[in-house]
Amino acid sequence: MNPVNYLYLAALLFTIGAAGVLIRRNAIVIFMCIELMLNACNLAFVTFSRMHGNLDGQIIAFFTMVVAAAEVVIGLAIIVTIFRSRHSASVDDAGLLKL
C-alpha cells in the first residue's frame, strides 16, 4: 500500500468535517466538526513529514494541536455564554447583526 492513502483519508475526513460544519445547526457539533477538520490536517502533516523524512511536519501538527486546544477552550466558553443568555446553542439563532 502506498502511504499516499493517508492523504486521501485526510482529504476525506476534512471534507466530511467541512460538510458537517455546513449542515449542522448545533454550535457544539459544528465545533466538533472543526476539530475533525483540524485532525485531518494533522494527519496530512504527519504523513508529509514521513514523506520528506524530517520532523517539521510533526512540529506543525503539534502546534496545530496546541492552538486547537486554546481555540476549543475559548470557543466552548463562548458557546456556554451564548447558551446562558439565549437558551439555545443553535448558530441560526445568533443573528443579532442582521438588519
Added chain:
Amino acid sequence: MSFPLLTATAAVPALGAVATAAVPAARRTAAKWLALAFSLATLLLAAVQLVRFDPEAKGPFQLTESHAWIADFGVRYELGVDGIAVVLIALTALLVPFIVLAGWHDADPLETKSTRWRPTQGFFALILMVEAMVVIAFEATDVFLFYIFFEAMLIPMYFLIGGFGDRAGERPEAETATQRSYAAVKFLLYNLVGGLIMLAAVIGLYAVTAHQLGTGTFSLTEIVQARANGELEFATTTERALFLGFFFAFAVKAPLWPLHTWLPNAMGEATAPVAVLITAVVDKVGTFAMLRFCLQLFPEASKWATPVILVLSLISILYGALLAVGQRDIKRLIAYASISHFGFIVLGIFAMTTQGQGGATLYMVNHGISTAALMLVAGFLISRRRSRLIADYGGVQKVAPVLAGTFLVGGLATLSLPGLAPFVSEFLVLVGTFSRYPAVGVIATVGIVLAALYVLVLYQRTMTGPVKEAVRGMPDLRVRELVVVAPLIALLLFLGIYPKPLTQMIDPAVEHTMSQVEKGDPQPDVRVNDVEAAK
C-alpha cells in the same frame, strides 16, 4: 530656483482654510475677517502673476514649477500658466473676496449656543479650500495632478451645498433640508461619474505614453512635445476614446445639455455666494480644461467630435434660455441662464477660430463677473423677503431703487448689452462661430433674444409694477452689500469698454491652442484689410 509663485497662490487660501477652521467657536467674526484677509492675499498673489506674466514670451507655459512626485508612475508636481489660465486664476481670486463678503451672515448659527457648533468657520474654510483647489487646477500642467484637484473640489463643494442653504421661508425648514441634501448628492454623483470616466481616460493616456515612449508620463508639455516630433502617435480609435473620457467629465462640469440638471438644483438650494462659487468659479474649470486638455492632447479627436459638440452647445443655449423663461424661482432662473451661457462658451471653444476661442475665454471671465453681480444681488433680495419665488416680489424698484438698479445692470450684463463686458465676448463667440459655421452662428444668435426675454421678464415681475405688501418697507442695499456689488459693476463697465488688457493676455495662448489643432481662421472672400491698411 525662484520664488514658487504658483504654489504660493494655491497655498495661501489652503492655509487660510486651515486657519479659519481653527478659529474657536465663539470668535465667529474673527474667522470671517481672517477668511477675507486670506482671500485678499490670494488676490494680491494673482495680481502679481498677472504682472509677472509676459504675453509676448515664447513657449506655452510660464512661471513653471516642476518636481518629481510619484516617480514610479511618472506623476510630476508640474505647474505652469498660459494666458488663459492666468486670467481665470485672476477671476477666481477676484471673486472669492466678494463671495466671502456677500456670505458674511449666511452661515451664522441660528440659535444654538453650543461651543462646539461652528458652522461659520466651516463655511468660510470650505470656500477658501475650494478656491485653493480651483487655482491649482488652473495651474496644473500634469494631467494627473489636475485630475486629483478636479475631483477633490467636489468634497468641499458638496458640504457647501448640502450644509448651508439660504433660509428661504417659503417652504418648511425640513423640506428645504431634504431638497438641499438631494441637490448636494445630485451634484456629487453627476461630477463623480464624470470624474471616474475621466480617471479611466487618464490611466489610458498613461498606458499609451508608457507603451510608446517607454516611460509613461502625465505631463501635458511632454506629451504635446512628443506628439509634435512624432514620437507619440495615437491610434484614431484610442484618441477618440480618451478624448470622450476627458470631454465627458468636462461636459458634466461645464455643464452641457443633457448633463445639466444638477446645476439648477445645486444653485437653487445653495446660498447665493455658494451658487456664484459653483457657476462662476468651479464650472469654469470644466470649460477651461476643454481648451487646455481636450484640444491640446487630442486635436484630431476634437475635430472629429466637433459637429456633435456644436449641436449640443446649440441645444444648451436655446434650451437653457427657454427653461429660464419658464422658471418660477429666481435662482433656478439664473442657473438656467448660466447653462445657456456655458453653451456659448463651449460653442466658442469648438468653433476652432481665434475669435471663437478668444471670445470663449473672455466669456468665462465676463460670465463669472456678470453672474456674480446678478446672483449676489438676487441673494440680497432673497435674504430680505426670505423667498426665492418670483411671484412673491413686485414693485421692489419703488422701495429699494439702488437694489433694483444694480439688479437691472446685472441683468443687462446677462443679456450681454453692448457697453457691458459680456457683449464683447458673446459677440466674439458668435462671429467666431459664424465665420466657420454660418448656420450655427445664426441659430445661436436667437439666444440673444431669449436672453432679453428672461432677464426682462424677471426684472418686470420682481422690480416693477405696484408694490406688494410683503415687499413694503424692504431696506435698500446696505454698505457691505454695496461694497460687494459696486466693484463688480464697475468692472463690467470697464471690461465692456476696454477689454484689450485681457485679450492681449489671451490671444497668444489661443494662437498656441489653434496651432495645436492645426486649424487656421477662414479667410474673407473680399480682402479689404489691405485697403484699410492703405488708408
Added chain:
Amino acid sequence: MSLAAAASTTSTGEAVQFWILAVVAVAGALGAVLMKKAVHSALSLAGTMIVLAVFYLANGAYFLGIVQIVVYTGAIMMLFLFVVMLVGVTAADSLKETIRGQRWLAGLCALGFGVLLMAGIANASLRDFNGLGQANSGGNVQGLAALIFTKYVFAFEITGALLITAAVGAMVLTHRERTERAATQRERSTARVRGAHLPPLPAPGVYARHNAVDVPGLLPDGTTSELSVNATLRARGQVRDVSGDALADLAALEQRSEKWLERREDRSHSQGGAQ
C-alpha cells in the same frame, strides 16, 4: 515493520491496519456529523481521534500519537462532553434543514471540494517516501524537542502565551459577577411571610398574540399592575403597556368597518362621515 525503510510501499501489516482503521475513522467522522444527539457525535468523534492517534504512531510520530490520545481524546473531547452536559444531554436537535437550499449547496460544495482535493493529491507526484529513518534515529521526542527549542522556539513561546490568554479568556467569558449576597433560606422564608404580598404576585398579562412576560396584567379597573412584571424588567424600564395600543387597534378596527359600511352609502354622506 521497519519504518526506517525508504520505500514507496508499506508493510502489509500496516496496509491491513490502515484499511481497517480508515473505515472506522470515516465511520466515526460520519457519525459525528450525522448523529442527532451531541453526545453521540462527541463519542464517535472521540473514536475517530483514537484511530488517528494510531495512524500517527504508524507514521512514526510517536510523541504526537500519545499527545493525540492524551490531549484530544483525553482533554478536549471530555471538555466537549462537559459542555454537552451543560447544554443538556437529552437535547436532540432535529436534522431538518431550515435554510432553503443550504443542504444541497453544502453537499455540492463538499463533493466538489473533496473531489478536487483528491484529484490534486492524485496528480501530485508523491510516489516515493524516504521514511523517518535518520530523523527519528535519536528518538522521536528528542528530535522534536531539539527542533522546538531551536528552530521553532519563538513559535513555541507564542503558543505558550496563546494558551495562557485562552485560559484567562475562558475564565472571563464564563465568570458571572454576583450582584448581591445570596439570601439565606431563613431570610427567604421571612420575606415570604412578613412581606407585602402574602398571596402570590399577580401574573403578567398573557395575550394570544405573544406570551409576553413584560406585559403587565390588567387589574379589574382596567389599570395595569406593575407588580405583575418581573422586578428586573421593571428596573430596566422594559415594561410594555399594551392596553394603549389595544385600544388603538380597536379604534382602527371600528374606523375600518365604518368606512366599509359607508362605501355602500352615497358619496356625499360618506365624505361627511369619514372624518
Added chain:
Amino acid sequence: MENLIGLLVLVPLLGAGVLLCGGRRLDSSAPWIGTLLAALSFVIGAVLFAGMLGRDGEDRELGTTVFSWVPVGDFRADVGFQLDQLSMTFVLLITGVGSLIHLYSIGYMAHDERRRRFFGYLNLFLAAMLLLVVADNYLLLYVGWEGVGLASYLLIGFWQHKPSAATAAKKAFLVNRVGDVGLSIAIMLMFTTFGTFAFGPVLEGADRAGEGKLTAIGLVLLLAACGKSAQVPLQSWLGDAMEGPTPVSALIHAATMVTAGVYLITRSGAIFDGAPDAQTAVVTVGAVTLLFGAIVGCAKDDIKKALAGSTMSQIGYMILAAGLGPIGYAFAIMHLVTHGFFKAGLFLGAGSVMHGMNDEVDMRRYGGLRSYMPVTFVTFGLGYLAIIGFPGLSGFFSKDKIIEAAFAKGGTEGWILGGTALLGAAITAYYMTRVMILTFFGEKRWQPDAAGEPPHPHESPRTMTVPMIVLAFGSVFAGGLFSLNDAFLNWLEPVTGHAEGHSPVTAVQVTAATMVVLFVGVALAWAQYGRAPVPVTAPRGNVLVRAARRDLLQDDVNHIVLVRGGEHLTRSLVYLDHTVVDGVVNGTAASVGGLSGRMRRLQNGFARSYAVSMFGGAAVLVAATLLMRAV
C-alpha cells in the same frame, strides 16, 4: 477738431453718470444739469458744423480712432468716430431737438419726484444716439443702437408702477432685440465677407463682393431697421411705447431714435445699391408701413397713439425713399429732419394739451381747446399744416420730393409706389385733420377725471411753450430753407451720391395730384367730424375701423403665435426637463437601488450560509490552482 467728436458723446454720457449715480442731493438741480449738458453738446455740434462748413465739399469728412477696442486675431474693432455731412445732420437734429425737449421736460416733469432719473435717462439716450450716428464702424454703431434701445426701454417704463408701462417697455426692448439680431448677423456677414466692418473698407469693397452676399447683408440690415424704426412686421411696439412720458415720445419715438433705421440704410447705401432685390424689399416694407401706419392713425382716439401711427407712416415714407437708392437718400434724410421738427412739435403740443386736461388722452373728450391754450393751438396747427404737406411748409417740400422719386423709380413699380405714396398723403391729411378738429374745434366734450375733478384747461408754462414755438418755426421754414436751390441735396451729395431719375410725371403734376388728394382728405375729415357732433364714446364702427383700432390685429397675431406658443413651449420644456432628462438619471439611480436591495437578500444573517459561500470559494480556489498547474 476730431477730439470734439468724442466730447460730443462724452458730455451727455457724463451727465447720465452724474445724475444716475449722484444721490438725492441732486434731485432739485437735476433738470437744469441735464438740460445744460444737452445744450452744451448742441453747442459742440454747432462748432463742429461751423468747422465743417469752413471746409469745402470733399474733405468735410472728419475721422478719428480713439483706441483699439476688441483686437482678437483678424477681428479688429476700434472705438473710432467719423463725422461726415450725414452724421452732422443727425448730430444737429439730435442735440437740437434733444435740448429743446430737455427744456420742455423741466416743466412737464416738474411734479415727478424721480426727475433726476428721468433726466439721467434722457442724457443717456442722447449719448447713445450720438454714438450711433458718429461711429465709424458697424460694431460701435451697434453699441449705440442697443444703447438707444436701453434708454427707450428705461424711459417707456419710466412710470414703472403702471404695469402697462412696464409691459410696453419690455415689449419695445424685445421687438428691438429681434431687429438687433439682424444687425449682429449683418456684422458677422461683413466680417466673413470683408474681414472688417468699418464703414470705409466695407462700403468701398461692397462692389467687389458677390450680389448674393450683398443681398443677404441688405436683408438683415433691413430687419434691423424694421425693428428700430417700427416698420412692418416689427412695428407693434411703437403704439404701446406711448405709455412713456410725452417728451420721450416726442424725442425718441418721433424725432430721433425711430429714424435710426433710415440712417442705417442710407449709411449702407453702397451695399443696397449692389443688391436690387434687397432694395425692392426695402421699398415694399416702406410702402406697406406707410399705409399701415396711416390707417391705424385714423382709428385711434388716443391722441398720442394717433400721432404714433402717423410717425410710423412718415418713417414709412423715409424708408421708401431710402429704398429707392441714390435718387431717394437725400430726400429721405430731408424728410427725416423736417419730420423731426413737426412731429416733435406735434407731440409736445399733445403733451401740453394733456398737461392742461389733467392727463386725459382720449381726443373724444377734448374739443374747443383753441381758445384756452392759444400757443399750443397755433404751434400744433403749424405742425399740422406741415405734416399734411400744406404748400410752403416743410412737409410739403420733403414729402413731394419723395413722391416724385417714387414715381421716378419707373415702370409699374414706380406707379405702384407713387400711387401708394399719394394715397398715404391723402390718409395723412384725413387723420391729422381729424386730430386737429377733435382737439381744438367743436364743442367741449370734457369729462371729469378719475378723481371726479373737472378739467380746467390752461396754457402750459414758458419752459414748455418755448420749445414748441421753436419747433413750430422749424416745421414752417426748414423745408423751404433746405430746398433753396437744392441746398440740402448738395450738402449730402458727397455721402449719398445723387442720381436723376427720369420721372414719367412732371414735378408739377405730382404737386397738383398731392394738392388734390390733400384737399380730399381734409374735406372728408371735416365732413365726418367738423359738421356732425362727435360722440364721447367711440361708435362701434365697421370691420376695418375695429381692426385698425387694434393695430390691424397685428398684436393679436403676435400674442397668439409668439406669446401663447412661447408659453406652451417653455412650459412643456420645463416639464420635459423635469421628467425626461432628470427622469433618466433618477431612474438609473432607482434601478441601482432596487438591484442592491435584491442583492441584500443574500445577506440573510445565517452564519452557515456564509460558511457555504466561503467553502464554495475555497473549492473554486483549489480548482483554480489545479488548473494553473495543469496549464
